[in-house]
Amino acid sequence: MKVLFLHRDLPPDSYTGVAVQVHRLANALSDLGHAVSVYTHSALPADARYAVLPIRLPGLRRALRWAPFLKRLWYPLWYRRLPMDGFDVVHVHGDGGFLRYRGNFVRTFYGTAALEYRHAAGFKGKLAQGLSYWMELREARRCRLTVGISPHVAAHLPGIDRVIPCMLPAPPDSAAAGKTAFPSLVYLGSRKSRKRGDLALEIWRGLREKLPGLRLTYVGPRGEVEDLRSRGEYRGIDFRARISQEELLGLYRESWLYLCLSSYEGFGVGIIEAMACSCLVVTTPHAGSEFLVKDGETGIIAPPEKAAALVAGILADESARREIAKRAREFARHFAPAVVASAYLDLYRLAKARAEKAPAATKGAAAPGGAA
DSSP, X not given: OEEEEEOSOOTTTOOSHHHHHHHHHHHHHHHTTOEEEEEESSOOOTTOOSEEEEOOOXXXXXXHHHOGGXXXXXXXXXXXXXXXXXXXXXXXXXXXXXXXXXXXXXXEESSOHHHHHHHOOHHHHHHHHHHXXXXXXXXXXXXXXXXXXXXXXXXXXXXXXXXXXXXXXXXXXXXXXXXXXXXXXXXXXXXXXXXXXXXXXXXXXHHTTTOTTOEEEEEEOHHHHHHHHTOGGGTTEEXXXXXXXXXXXXXXXXXXXXXXXXXXXXXXXXXXXXXXXXOEEEEXXXXXXXXXXXBTTTBEEOOGGGHHHHHHHHHHXXXXXXXXXXXXXXXXXXXXXXXXHHHHHHHHHHXXXXXXXXXXXXXXXXXXXXXX
């Protein structure tokens, strides 16, 4: 099957969740013998087994320089000019608010701006998320085949056809990975955001006297990491910024616990990555944890005010920690590349069949060929 993806960037230009998922899915489909091309601004990643089609739209560059905070508007407006004929399926992974959706188009929603809006900072941030949600609604109504990465995402957008979860980079390890000899935690995020980095630092401060060898690896934005690293109060924390996927997976493999402390995650890719690497997940309640974690069986769900106590308890209980991590590793097999890619292939076959039957049909269109 000949498949076209649309997404603005790829690793290593961006390690955002969507960019990583696009890269993984494109590779997984290519490994199954399908021809995948990606429209993107990024160069071909070193480990890509698919093709890249460079996006060359001069007007888009000018618009981004003039008003960069409106990028969620500029990208969808200009992307409709990209030629997309000649493919069995066109899979839109973002920025498709003004595309002319046809019968062979598939759209995946990796979250919803309806809830991101609640956590956006300042007027511009809320304006951007509000605009994004308006465009999401347009797409959900006009694309005939739509995917949400979790039931939570599907519940907030009308007409989502099915739920297909995010993907791991490889099948889970067959056995527990080698862990550090001392208690170790890993956290990804930032302090003043929905990721609750301050809570991670608070947990470390509360435990370091009881567990002198405790290590926290804090992965965050470069500026924040440099500031925290310069403070004497955080000696003993390993601060890192912009690490590769290979480095991140290495951290999961050697660490005892992964702290997912967000107030909101539409899915939570870090959760399944940690599970696959036998790194026990301690997470606050949010949509992603409700979908992925069964408290006490595949991870620990801890309200923010009880997180420190629960972390201390599970660090002290080696038997429970190993048993929960083992069950979580088995659960993570649901997100192996071949499993997720197969679910998308079923959808692609349906899209191709519909397009062959009525190639110009669009959801909500009064006549073939109507603009989205």
